[in-house]
Amino acid sequence: MNGLIFNLQRFSTKDGPGIRSTAFLKGCNLNCLWCHNPESINGHKELKYIESACVHCGACASACPQNCLVVDETSWHWEEHSCIFCGDCVQACPHDALGLWGEDYTPRQLTDELLKDREYYGDSGGGVTFSGGEALLQNEFLFECLSLLKDAGIHTAVDTALSVEWPLIEKVLPVTDLFLIDVKGMDTEAHLKNIGVEPQLIRENIGRMKTLAESPEVHVRIPLVKGLNDDPALIPEMIKLLRGWKALKRVELLSYHSLGVDKSAQLVAGGEQELLEAPDREIMDEFFLKLTAAELPVAKH
Ligand code: SF4
Numbered sequence: 001m002n003g004l005i006f007n008l009q010r011f012s013t014k015d016g017p018g019i020r021s022t023a024f025l026k027g028c029n030l031n032c033l034w035c036h037n038p039e040s041i042n043g044h045k046e047l048k049y050i051e052s053a054c055v056h057c058g059a060c061a062s063a064c065p066q067n068c069l070v071v072d073e074t075s076w077h078w079e080e081h082s083c084i085f086c087g088d089c090v091q092a093c094p095h096d097a098l099g100l101w102g103e104d105y106t107p108r109q110l111t112d113e114l115l116k117d118r119e120y121y122g123d124s125g126g127g128v129t130f131s132g133g134e135a136l137l138q139n140e141f142l143f144e145c146l147s148l149l150k151d152a153g154i155h156t157a158v159d160t161a162l163s164v165e166w167p168l169i170e171k172v173l174p175v176t177d178l179f180l181i182d183v184k185g186m187d188t189e190a191h192l193k194n195i196g197v198e199p200q201l202i203r204e205n206i207g208r209m210k211t212l213a214e215s216p217e218v219h220v221r222i223p224l225v226k227g228l229n230d231d232p233a234l235i236p237e238m239i240k241l242l243r244g245w246k247a248l249k250r251v252e253l254l255s256y257h258s259l260g261v262d263k264s265a266q267l268v269a270g271g272e273q274e275l276l277e278a279p280d281r282e283i284m285d286e287f288f289l290k291l292t293a294a295e296l297p298v299a300k301h
């Protein structure tokens, strides 16, 4: 069984407690307007092309065994349907203008790679986090990796939006120490527009997680984007959703940043992301104060 990984980030301090390694799994069933990892959405390998670095030398086209690159003095064209993602063009490019997003791993291969940093995890109270994309979609692969890591005594975390059928969540519960859950909006219509799906399934899954007799610890992360999901009138709904959740130990408010915009421009097949805005400071403060007043464990932003 293979999983498709598009990034392995070592020494991460933002994806759970301590020093962690984060494996980013490719493939997502959402389409957030502010996605930080637009290269994660497609569940297949993809070619990355940095137009500003390309000098149109044609070395990539000469190296391609499938003849799927056509380069002249002013244009660079890729025939996606005949590409076998061998990476020969990436190796041939003298200007680092090309890259591949997506690498196959077996659970054992990925786990062995992640265990190379185990001494850092132990010393810092860290571990391994699986993110995406939507990590739960590669469910069997994820379960195998989590199981191998648990057997090795490593703290495990899964970063998810919970917009999947319950059995995919249930399967990994026994081998996950921490769920990092992204709550991306409360208004149903805006959720559909901003995220690409209605929030019903996510709400149902949160409801089920709240009733678990034995639950992994939960941290909720709330990304806020000006004009899209930062209306303070939605705070009471948010409180209603999160209140009374015994496993919830931390709530983080995350202000928009534009990381995904540059990356989306490098995807050869795919649309460019629009630049959005971070919420005003007063709005962030209002969310913080009202969620804190509701006795939710909000981290200082
Ligand atoms: S990855 Fe391989 S097949 Fe695809 S364009 Fe590059 S050289 Fe050609």
Ligand code: SF4
Pocket (backbone or CB within 6 Å): 053, 054, 055, 056, 057, 058, 059, 060, 061, 071, 076, 092, 093, 094, 095, 096, 097, 098
């Ligand atoms: S080898 Fe690199 S620099 Fe040359 S044409 Fe291809 S992408 Fe551009």
